[in-house]
Amino acid sequence: MEINVGKMLANRAYLSPGMEAFSGGDYRFSFKEANERANRFAAFLKQSGLKSGDRIAVLCKNNEHATTTLFGAAKIGIITLMLNWRLQIPELAYILNDSGAAFLIYDVEFAPVVEGLRAQTPVKKFLAAEPGNKANDFEKALAGASSVDPAYEGFNADPAVLMYTSGTTGRPKGVMLTHDNLFWASVGLTHTIDWAHGYRWLSVAPLFHIGGLAPIFGNVHGGCTTFFMPAFDPVKIWDVIVAEKINFMMTVPAMLQFMLRVPDIAKKDLSSIKHIVCGGSAVPQSLIATYDQMGIKVEQVYGITEYSGAVTFWIPEMGMDKSNSAGKTVFHGQVKIMKPETDEELPAGEVGEICCFGPQVFKGYWNNPQATAQAVGKGHYRSGDMGKIDEDGFLYVVDRLKDMIISGSENIYPAEIEQVLVNHPGVADVAVVGKPDAKWGEIPVAFVVKKADAAVTAEEIIAHCRKNLAAYKCVKEVQFIAAIPKNSLGKVLKKELRLQFT
Known part of the structure; x- marks a missing residue:
């Protein structure tokens, strides 16, 4: 089966053309409209001389421009870098040079940063974007291009996304995630937890983190609406949940703590919110209990960029006695605890290195075969995290192998x-x-x-x-x-x- 994540959007547009796909403060696009915008962007890239395997970069907060870029580029085999907008110019310049990115799509608020990058990188074209503004470079590029589905390029084992993660060597490494990786990660999400067709997802975790990006593919796959919130605001987030009837979202424990400090939460109609996924670090049981009293389920995820997102989930149905674990492995995934020195699988209860298996395992690090060889074993990813699996199959992350x-x-x-x-x-x-x-x-x-x-x-x-x-x-x-x-x-x-x- 030929898999292209850009075609996932086309398939969803065919099945659910009128369903709201991507929305934010100043825009709302159906899946049909979103797919046409992605097609236009793909045509624009072709007209500009880019070809399958080239790289483009996105310096945007959570918004539809980022996803139009991502799906449009993927349709014709072009690889998208999701840049961390919190980085400084020297850090961004390193990533752009290492990847050889040809284009940079950026939010207008980052114009000063872009000016500092122009002379330091191989980027040939810069496109400014601004949600709700039809006069910016990005919208002009779409307006002059065809909305017809392109001839698809880039499938299965070809990279679709580059996610740069810092490493213990002190230099970021480009994690190559393929069309296969992202497809199977979306299957894992939508089949493991409550990811029902028609649900409304609040995208507030940054898209430059895999925890923010992976759910976008799950939403397209599962037929869910994504509402973008450019940056976390504990007051506004409750208002958005109410106004947009949000059903689920991704957070980290610190965000959940800040949200609880907002006054008069009890007066808000929170009946739409079904559950909140939380990752990045362990969630205190007291925090889970507090949200449960509000009628909101908190679910824990243990995710890794090199595994295309979620590795395991703990959900309340698994029992509060297991809430101090990282949960159980996602659908179509597998985790083993192995002896770091020998790759020997260890029995239940013994601590070793957490190793991940399955179609979600990344292709390798961009231009870094040595780091790839160190991280990828015989079809599995060596996480560098130490853990154990109990007799019931629950994973416990007990320490970090490195000094992160x-x-x-x-x-x-x-x-x-x-x-x-x-x-x-x-x-x-x-x-x-x-x-x-x-x-x-x-x-x-x-x-x-x-x-x-x-x-x-x-x-x-x-x-x-x-x-x-x-x-x-x-x-x-x-x-x-x-x-x-x-x-x-x-x-x-x-x-x-x-x-x-x-």
Whole structure:
């Protein structure tokens, strides 16, 4: 069977032409209209000389321009990069150069960022987009192109999306997700939890995260409406749920906590909301209980970009006694606990590396065969997370194999921060670790060894960080020490640094 995720949209338009597909504050498009817009964008790309296998990038908040780009490009085999709009210019420039992206579609609010990128990247064409504005570059491009379905290119094992994730090497890696990957991930979503035809999904988790992007394919596959909210606002989100009769959405625990602080929630008609999916980190049982008292089910997901999204789900029907687990594997997926050194499968209850199997396993890292070889075994993905599976088949994530920090459910890799800080003229050596924090879960803290006679301050270190990294990645505290503790091989003993927080 030939699978193309752009054709998924065409199939849904054929089956449900009048159903609302994508909507936001200033626009509403049916599946028929959405498919025609995707066709126009595909035709525009062809007219512009792009071909199957080329890359284009999207620097947009959650809106319909992003999905028109994604599905239109996929129809003709062009690969879409979903850029993290929270990154700084040097970070974005690296990704655009590494991917060789030819086009950049961006929200007008990011025009200053784009100006800073023009001279630093291989991008040949820039298209400004603005929801509700028919006079922008993006809408003009659509207006001059054909709405007829194109001759499809790019199928099954061909990449459809590049998702850049930071790594322990300090440089982001491009995760290649194929048409097969995204199709089977959507099947897993729609067959594992309550994803009923006609449901209305609130897209508030950023599209540059797999937890925000994967549900878009599930909604097209399952025949659900996507309502876009450009950025999280705990007050507005309740108003949108009521006004748009939202049935389900994706969040992280910090978002759920902020939402509870909004006054007079009990006075709102929340009868439409069926369940809220929550991922990024473990959801406290007390938070699940609070939402349950409001008549809203909270479901936990353990997801991985290299697995095209969801790996496991815990839903309340599985029992509150299992709510401290990551749940059970999605339809058409498989998880095994394996010994990292030998890839030997371990029995129930034993802790080992979480390894993922199935058609959702990514194709590899863009232009990085060495990292691909390290991550992909014999048809499976080595997650780098440590866990166990109990006798009932529930997965428990017990530790991180690497030193990743999770702050506000954002993954932060110390090596990336260290690479920036070690280039400060006053820094001789540096190590970054996570410090427990009541609000964010963890915050990054830098232990810095000054160069001889350097008069650098903590404020200068933090300012240097903010100049080169997204705000959420920046260290929140700086501690100056005489030497970074290391073992005989020169490996930093981060455990010793973390002990200073206990």
